[in-house]
Amino acid sequence: MHSNLDTRLLAIAQRAAREGIGALSLGEALTAALVLDRNDWLHERGYSIADALERIGTDWAARVPAVARQFQTDLAQARLRFSFEIVPRSGDGEGYLLRLLDQGEEVGCGHFPARGKSVRFADDQCAYDEAHAAGLAWLDGKQAQALPALQH
Incomplete structure (x- = not known):
């Protein structure tokens, strides 16, 4: 993990994967949708990928790929x-x-x-x-x- 920001974004993604995005703030919901590759969640909130990246800001957007990889790694380790x-x-x-x-x-x-x-x-x-x-x-x-x- 890169930073505390990555830890926070990973926790958001895990919560969304477990509970959905209904209780998340808009920025958290968009971030979770990007990390989890859930275009349906983006569309549900009326956002494209480009709009979602702009909405969450450059700091969070820059960490999405690394957090998505970490999420998939954690998922694979649990499965193994x-x-x-x-x-x-x-x-x-x-x-x-x-x-x-x-x-x-x-x-x-x-x-x-x-x-x-x-x-x-x-x-x-x-x-x-x-x-x-x-x-x-x-x-x-x-x-x-x-x-x-x-x-x-």
Whole structure:
């Protein structure tokens, strides 16, 4: 980050990505629209890109490209931090083991059996599909916690 200004502009963009631009001042809303590449927000406020750049002023306009890059970097890092894997199991109902990962370290797991005494799913494909859906739901939640802008 270049300066306190960048930190402020990044916070504005993150808030807008999370909540929209309704509660932001005009200058903040235009800045967020530029950082997040949201032409629809500019048009909503009646501004073109050129008009928005003029309205937010040269200091803020000069920092928009760097802040946009930082926003995308933060977004990518949050997406890479969390993951999951689905491992086939043998014995004990077979099916699949869902491993939840934070920076490659297991932080939770779930068993999705397809056979046995406690059959939860009709077949292996159903067990896999459920494990995959559970992994995606966990991933969405963890990424949103790590970077609220992911909720946008």
